[in-house]
Structures are given as structure tokens and as C-alpha cells.
Amino acid sequence: MKKAGAFIRGLIIFLVCMLEVYPLFWMLTASFKQQYEWSEKPAYALNSGFYWQNYSDAWTRGHMSTYFRNSLITTLISLVFIVIFSSLVGFAVTKMQWKLREAVAKYFQFGIMIPVAVALIPLFQIYSRGRLLNTRTCLILTYIAFGLSLSIYLVQGYLRSFPDELMEAAVIDGCGIYRLMYYVVVPLMKNAIVTVLVLQFFFKWNDLIFSMTFISDSALKTVQTGLLYFSDEFGAKNWGAIFASVSMSVFPMLIIYLILNRKVMEGMTAGAVKG
Amino acid sequence: MKNVLGNRKAIALFVVPALVIYSIIVMLPVLWSLYYSFYNGSPGLKWEFCGLDNYARLLKDKNFRNALSVNGRYILITVIGQVGLGLVLSLMFRFWLHRCKTLVRTLVFFPVVLPTVAVGQLFAKIYEIQPNYGLLNSFLDSIGLSRFVQPWIGQSSTALWCLCVMDIWVAMGFYSVIFYGALLDIPDDIIEAARIDGAGSFSLFGRILLPLLRPMIITSLVFSFSGTVKMFESARALTNGGPGSATKSLSMYMYDVSFTYNKVGYGSVIALVIFLICVLGSIVINLFDVKD
Numbered sequence: 001m002k003k004a005g006a007f008i009r010g011l012i013i014f015l016v017c018m019l020e021v022y023p024l025f026w027m028l029t030a031s032f033k034q035q036y037e038w039s040e041k042p043a044y045a046l047n048s049g050f051y052w053q054n055y056s057d058a059w060t061r062g063h064m065s066t067y068f069r070n071s072l073i074t075t076l077i078s079l080v081f082i083v084i085f086s087s088l089v090g091f092a093v094t095k096m097q098w099k100l101r102e103a104v105a106k107y108f109q110f111g112i113m114i115p116v117a118v119a120l121i122p123l124f125q126i127y128s129r130g131r132l133l134n135t136r137t138c139l140i141l142t143y144i145a146f147g148l149s150l151s152i153y154l155v156q157g158y159l160r161s162f163p164d165e166l167m168e169a170a171v172i173d174g175c176g177i178y179r180l181m182y183y184v185v186v187p188l189m190k191n192a193i194v195t196v197l198v199l200q201f202f203f204k205w206n207d208l209i210f211s212m213t214f215i216s217d218s219a220l221k222t223v224q225t226g227l228l229y230f231s232d233e234f235g236a237k238n239w240g241a242i243f244a245s246v247s248m249s250v251f252p253m254l255i256i257y258l259i260l261n262r263k264v265m266e267g268m269t270a271g272a273v274k275g
Numbered sequence: 276m277k278n279v280l281g282n283r284k285a286i287a288l289f290v291v292p293a294l295v296i297y298s299i300i301v302m303l304p305v306l307w308s309l310y311y312s313f314y315n316g317s318p319g320l321k322w323e324f325c326g327l328d329n330y331a332r333l334l335k336d337k338n339f340r341n342a343l344s345v346n347g348r349y350i351l352i353t354v355i356g357q358v359g360l361g362l363v364l365s366l367m368f369r370f371w372l373h374r375c376k377t378l379v380r381t382l383v384f385f386p387v388v389l390p391t392v393a394v395g396q397l398f399a400k401i402y403e404i405q406p407n408y409g410l411l412n413s414f415l416d417s418i419g420l421s422r423f424v425q426p427w428i429g430q431s432s433t434a435l436w437c438l439c440v441m442d443i444w445v446a447m448g449f450y451s452v453i454f455y456g457a458l459l460d461i462p463d464d465i466i467e468a469a470r471i472d473g474a475g476s477f478s479l480f481g482r483i484l485l486p487l488l489r490p491m492i493i494t495s496l497v498f499s500f501s502g503t504v505k506m507f508e509s510a511r512a513l514t515n516g517g518p519g520s521a522t523k524s525l526s527m528y529m530y531d532v533s534f535t536y537n538k539v540g541y542g543s544v545i546a547l548v549i550f551l552i553c554v555l556g557s558i559v560i561n562l563f564d565v566k567d
Contacts, residue, residue, distance in 0.1 A: 009371040016364065017382045020448060024385070026410055027397050039406075042413040085296075088289035096289075097281045104290060111301045115505050115553050117526045118546045121311065121533045122304035145300035148293055167280075177285040206390045208508045209526075213534070224392045228512060239400065239407075246393045253388045261381050268387060269453050272498040273491075 024250070031055070031243035038239055054244035058230075062245050066219060067226035074136055074211075074222060075204045078143035082151055082200050083193055085144070090155030090192075091185060095162070105156065111149030116209055119146075124213060134217045142214070143204050151196045154270060158192035198260065198267035202253070223249050305550070311543035329544045339545065341520055342528040349439060349510075349524065350503040356443035357499050358492065361450025366480070368451065369458045380455065383448035391445075395512020398441045402427035428514050431521035438522050442509050446502075450495050457491040458484070493564045497557050504553045525549050 031054055032047040058064050092098075093105040123142065124133075132138040162185075170184045186193075208224040215221055221229075230245055257264050315325040333339055364383065372379060386394070403409030404426045408416060412424045428434045461484065469483050485492075506524035510516060516523035523531075525545060533542025 009367070013367055013372055013379060016367070017379055020383050020386055020444070023397060023401060023410070023444075024389075026401075030400070042417055043403075043408055043410045044413055044417075085293035089293045092286050092289040095280060096286055098283070098286050104294070107302075108297065111297065113501070113554060113557070114301060114305060115501075115526075115546075115549050117505065117507070117529055118308055118550045119301060119304035120530075121539055121542050121546060122307035123300065124534070125307075125539070126299075126304070141296065142300055145296045148297050149301070152293075171279050175279070177279050177282045180279065202388055206392075208392055208511065213530075224390055227390070227392045227396060230396075242396065243400070246396045249390050249393045253390065254385075257385060257388050261384075264388060265380070265384055265452055268384075268449065269456070272449075273453060273494060 027243055027247055027250070031240065031247040033240050033243075035238070035240060051240065054240040055248065057238075057241045058245035058248060062230060062241060063218065063221075063226060064223070064245055064248055067221055067223045068248075070136070070220055071205060071222040071224075074139050074143065075201065077136075078140045078147065078204055079197060079200055081140075081144045082147040083196055085148060086151035086155050086196055087186065087189060087193060088181075089148070090152045090159055091181065093152070094156050094159040095164075095167070095185075105152075108149050108152050111146075112153065116146065120209070120213060127214060133214055134220060136220060138214050139211060139222075142210050143207065146210075147200045147203065150271060151200060154196055154199075155189070155192050158189065158195075162188065194263055195267040195270050198264050199271045201256075202264075202268065205253075308543040308546050311540050312547060314540040317537045317539050325540070329541045332541060333544055333548070338520065338523075338528060339525075342523050342525045345435065345520070345522060346504070346506055346524045348435060349506055349522075350500065352436070352439040353442050353503045354496060354499045356439060357446040358450055358495050360443060360447040361495070362454050362488075362492070364447060364451035365454030365458055366484075368455050380448075380452055384452050385448065386445045387449045389445070391508040392512045394441065394445055395509055398437070399428065399513055402437055404429065429518055431518050434514050434518060434521045438510055438513055441513060442503075445509075446499070450499070453495060454488065454491060457488055461487050490564065493560060496560050500556050500560060501553055504549060504556065525552075 026044065029047045030043075032050045032052075033054075034049075034051045037045070037048060089104075089108065093101045093108075127133045127138045130138075132141075166184060166188070167180060170180050175184065206224065207222070208228065211222045212225045212228065215225060218226075227245060227249055230242060312329055313324060313326060314322055315328065316322045368376065368379065401410040402412075404412055404424065407413075408424070411427065415421060415423045425433065427437050465483060465487075466479065469479050474482065505526055507526040507530070510522050510524055510527060514522045516527050520528075526549060529542050529545040529549065532538050532545060
């Protein structure tokens with residue numbers, strides 16, 4: 001009796017895992033199918049061969065190569081700035097001594113609550129007046145600004161438990177503030193920085209609303225906007241190429257996740273639990 | 276020590292650049308929206324002060340009411356689904372799972388990191404009926420339930436549900452990992468003691484676990500709520516608001532009004548409503564966090 005119960009429990013958990021994973025597996029098999037397989041066999045059938053043509057179609061005719069490059073450039077540049085800014089500001093408002101630090105910390109924290117939609121219309125006007133629409137600059141600026149609140153908050157939470165004694169020892173040894181930052185604080189903050197990096201990487205890479213609003217030039221589109229209009233370009237019938245492009249956009253995530261899975265889970269949940 | 280940490284030049288250098296970018300791109304637009312909301316037309320062309328007209332219009336706008344109701348139903352279903360199923364999964368992991376814990380959590384968490392648009396495209400094909408049956412319909416067809424074959428996202432009676440199912444699928448693993456972490460923090464002794472005192476599974480959950488998990492449940496509800504109020508990307512990718520306006524959310528309506536019809540002032544009013552709902556909802560949920 002006990003054994004049967006354990007078996008059923010195991011089965012339920014197995015089914016839950018299948019439920020989460022099977023659609024992705026299906027996507028992968030579908031990306032290798034040829035056109036005729038869709039009409040002749042049911043959708044859940046395995047691919048009969050590996051039809052790589054789908055991938056090369058998506059990569060060249062579907063412009064996925066351009067979209068990938070654009071996404072990489074905007075995401076990486078904004079990540080660098082988000083990390084630098086959030087560690088500096090986080091340090092300044094938790095560990096340094098000045099009058100307005102509480103107020104400034106609150107001011108940055110307020111941004112966590114602001115829905116993107118509220119800023120969208122004015123930002124569009126600002127960028128269009130500044131002739132920044134359809135440039136990478138406006139996308140990068142927006143990504144940095146909207147990444148700050150949560151990142152600073154996470155850094156603050158980490159720095160609060162940072163031992164003052166370490167900094168004191170460094171200062172007694174003659175460290176100025178910049179050397180203290182570079183040689184003592186930043187190396188010990190590595191964990192917080194990785195959390196911020198992981199969290200913001202997924203946020204920025206997966207952004208749709210900003211890139212579809214500010215970028216209409218197809219040479220500058222990111223992966224997400226590209227995917228959205230993909231079926232228009234290929235027609236709704238070329239499922240193979242659509243699946244190939246969707247799979248392609250999933251692979252980087254899959255690889256990063258498989259390598260860093262514990263870090264990713266920590267980072268993503270930190271955004272909710274502490275934010 | 277004081278000298279080093281009170282270095283004004285350094286503080287300015289650390290804080291000012293970020294402060295400037297943040298103020299211009301995040302804070303200024305919020306105030307700007309408020310200013311826009313009192314104007315009619317589009318900036319540059321026929322831009323005139325109209326007082327509270329935009330707000331009055333909101334009350335009579337059928338499309339707005341529709342978006343509000345769609346968004347409301349979406350929030351209700353998705354929040355309950357994400358947090359509720361997340362909780363159920365975490366309990367299963369805690370009490371049923373003895374091996375492969377990391378593997379199972381890794382698998383279940385995976386959809387969280389996927390790009391929303393990719394998930395939307397994938398599910399669009401799962402629900403597809405034309406030109407070929409998608410995954411769901413071909414399953415139904417092959418197990419003899421072909422009378423349930425239907426255009427899942429092509430008809431307004433099921434489209435919103437399909438969208439909710441997709442977003443629950445994406446996020447339930449996320450909440451299960453959060454709750455699992457919280458469950459591990461509850462010492463085994465407490466659970467053992469309750470069992471010895473004769474608590475069954477349900478009273479163990481209701482009397483012991485639920486109160487201890489409450490802070491985490493509230494946090495998750497707020498997080499899920501503020502994510503679903505913004506409802507845009509997943510709906511844009513799966514159904515694009517359709518069929519008709521059966522899945523058109525407040526954010527999508529705002530987007531249409533301001534960028535397709537160029538009514539910037541009215542769009543700003545809708546944006547402010549979204550902001551208000553976000554803030555008020557979070558406050559209301561937090562009211563349940565009674566400190567005892």
C-alpha cells in the first residue's frame with residue numbers, strides 16, 4: 001500500500017515535469033520538420049529527419065543574425081552600466097556618510113513600482129524630439145534607467161550585512177575611497193553583482209515593449225521584435241522556419257540556464273522576494 | 276574612516292550620473308504623463324488644454340471598460356493560478372520528493388527564463404487549428420475527443436483562458452521555487468511535533484504551514500499582481516488582443532490609443548490608471564499582512 005502511494009506521488013511529479021518540459025521538446029522536434037510533415041502527420045509526431053534548412057532560412061532570410069547582433073549589443077552595453085551604477089549608488093547610499101542618502105535611496109526605490117506603460121508615451125516624445133528614435137542609444141539608455149531601481153535595491157540589501165571592519169582595516173592601511181571600492185568592496189560584492197547581472201540579463205534580453213515602440217528600422221530590431229513580426233515575413237504557413245527561429249531565441253537562455261542554474265534561480269527569485 | 280566615507284567628491288561621482296539618467300528617463304515621464312493627461316490632440320499638432328475632459332471620457336469609454344474587465348479577469352485567474360499552483364508544487368517537492376530534488380526544480384523553473392515572445396509563438400502553434408492542427412488539437416483528435424477540437428485562441432470564449440494557461444505555465448515553477456525555499460526554512464521539529472499531536476495533512480497545512488508561509492505568500496501575490504496588471508507582452512505575442520478585443524488589456528489599449536490613434540493625452544490618462552491600480556492593489560494585498 002505504501003509503495004503504491006509513493007509510486008503515484010512519483011508519477012504525479014513526473015507528469016508535472018513533463019508538462020513544463022514537453023512543449024519545449026516539441027518545439028525542438030518541430031523545428032526540424034519539413035513542410036509536408038505538418039499536413040501528413042499529427043503535430044505531435046517526431047520529426048522524420050533533421051531538416052537544417054529551417055535554421056539557415058531563419059538565420060539569413062529571417063534576419064535572425066541581425067536581430068541577435070542587435071540584442072547582444074544593447075543588452076551587453078546596458079548590463080555593464082547597470083552593474084557599475086548600481087554598485088556605486090548602492091554603496092554610496094548604504095555605507096557612505098552624507099545627509100541625503102536615505103532620501104536618495106527611497107527615490108531610487110520608488111521606481112520599482114512604476115509600470116513601464118506610464119513612461120512609454122512621454123519617453124517616445126522625448127526621444128522623437130531628441131532625434132533618438134530608431135537608434136541603439138535610446139534603447140540602451142532606457143534599459144539602464146529602468147534596470148537601476150531593483151538592482152540598487154538588491155545591492156543595498158547585500159551591503160547592509162557587509163562587515164565595516166574590513167573597510168576600516170583597509171582605510172587604516174591607507175586606502176582612499178576609490179581604491180577601497182576597487183580592491184575591497186567590489187571583489188567581496190561578487191555575489192550581489194552576479195545576481196544583478198543574471199536578473200537584468202533576462203529582463204533586458206526578453207524586453208519587447210520598449211524595442212517595439214522605439215525601433216521600427218528592421219536593421220536595428222532586437223530578437224523579440226524580430227520574432228513578433230517573423231510570421232508576417234514568412235507567411236503563417238512556413239512553420240518549420242518559425243519554429244527554428246523560436247528555438248534559436250531559446251538556445252542562449254537554455255545554455256546559460258544549464259550552466260548557471262542555481263545562480264539563475266537565486267537571481268530571479270531575489271527580484272521577487274526582495275523587490 | 277569618516278574622511279574616506281564622507282568624501283563628497285566621491286559621493287557625487289558615484290551617485291550623480293545614475294541619478295540624472297534615472298530622473299530623466301523614469302521619474303520625469305511619470306510627471307509628464309500627468310501633464311499630458313490634461314491636454315488634447317498630439318504634441319506639435321493642435322495641442323490644447325482640455326481640463327478634465329480626458330478623465331470624463333474615460334468613464335464613458337466602452338473600450339476602456341472592456342479592457343478593464345479583460346485585465347481584471349486575467350489578473351484574477353493568473354494570480355491565483357501562478358501562486359496557488361506554485362504553492363501546491365512546492366508542497367509536493369517538500370513532502371513527496373526524496374530524490375532528484377535539484378533536477379526537478381531545475382526542470383520546473385526553466386520556462387521562467389524563456390523570452391515571452393518565443394513562448395507566445397510556441398503556444399500559438401500549440402493552440403493552432405488552421406492550416407494544420409496544432410499540438411493540442413491533434414492530441415484531442417487522436418484520443419477520440421475530436422468534438423473538443425476548436426480554434427482555441429481564435430474564439431473569444433476560450434482566448435483569455437488560453438492566455439492565462441500560458442502565463443501560469445510560465446510562472447508556476449518560479450513560485451514553487453520561492454515557496455520551496457520558504458518551506459525548507461520551517462524546522463522539521465515543528466512539523467514532527469504537529470504530526471505527533473495528531474495533525475492530518477490538511478490541518479498541518481492550514482494551522483502550521485500556511486501561517487508560517489504567509490509573508491512569502493503575500494510577497495508572491497504582490498509580485499504576481501504587479502506583473503499581471505502590466506499585461507502586455509504575452510498577450511501581444513499570443514493573440515495580439517484578439518479575437519476582436521477579447522484579450523485586449525489596459526496596456527494594449529493604451530498603446531493603441533496613443534501610438535495608433537495618436538491621442539497622447541487620453542493615452543496618458545489610461546497609463547495613469549494602470550499606475551494607480553498597481554499601487555492600490557499592492558497596498559490592498561499588503562493589508563492582509565497583519566503583524567501578530
